[in-house]
Amino acid sequence: ARVHADTLLGGADGLLRWLDDEPGGRAPATARAAARLRAWDRRMDAGSTDAALFAAWRSALVRRVTAHPAIAPLHAPHGLDEVFAPWMSVPGRVADALPALLGAAWLGIDCAAEAWAALAEVAHADDGRTGPAPTWGDTHRVLGLHVLLDVPGAPAPRVPAVPLGGDTDTVRCTASTPGTTDTCVRGSVARWVWDLADRDASRWGVPFGASGDPRSPHFADQLDAWAHAATVPVVTDWTRLTLEESR
Structure with missing residues (x-):
């Protein structure tokens, strides 16, 4: 971390x-x-x-x-x-x-x-x-542009513009364009920590959430963790997983 x-x-x-x-x-x-x-x-x-x-x-x-x-x-x-x-x-x-x-x-x-x-x-x-x-963090905030933003009639919700630490040339890469805007337009798309001895001890984190479907509860449920450069557990035990279907 x-x-x-x-x-x-x-x-x-x-x-x-x-x-x-x-x-x-x-x-x-x-x-x-x-x-x-x-x-x-x-x-x-x-x-x-x-x-x-x-x-x-x-x-x-x-x-x-x-x-x-x-x-x-x-x-x-x-x-x-x-x-x-x-x-x-x-x-x-x-x-x-x-x-x-x-x-x-x-x-x-x-x-x-x-x-x-x-x-x-x-x-x-x-x-x-x-x-x-x-x-x-007052000005260095995430710009969450959905891939469907410019598609007419498509739902394209925005995520909250949460404050971010880091900068373009830090390990916590949250890139902006000095002289133009402090808004973060590029950042880490995924963080992973694999424990090769104990897979259940592994962790991961993605921007916003694991689902691109705005109807899903997982659309933005990792936003807070990602914004703080944190991770969540990797769950691979089928007995702990629940099947979810979007219609």
């Missing part, structure tokens, strides 16, 4: 290094935000306010790099069918390649300046907020 639920974002240091210089002369809110990020444990836990700060800063940085003149040629029409639009999205591709782009000196991007400017944006917005600080 500790492996399945691991939210450590090892790649965070590659971005945070652009905030290494001392924040002398910077706004107090920006300096406080930088101190929080330096002290952060690098875990994208759903309840973490520091993970939310990192994600907001990362998104702001993606947007700034996307708008940089060095990236301007990528904004030209790609000439491909609209079906390829998600793969040709400039913010999406910048988000995927952000550490490499920041490390490419030939692009002429003042990476430290952009990183601090992005943090100033976020810190200013955060400084004027009233109420509790946001957590990563």
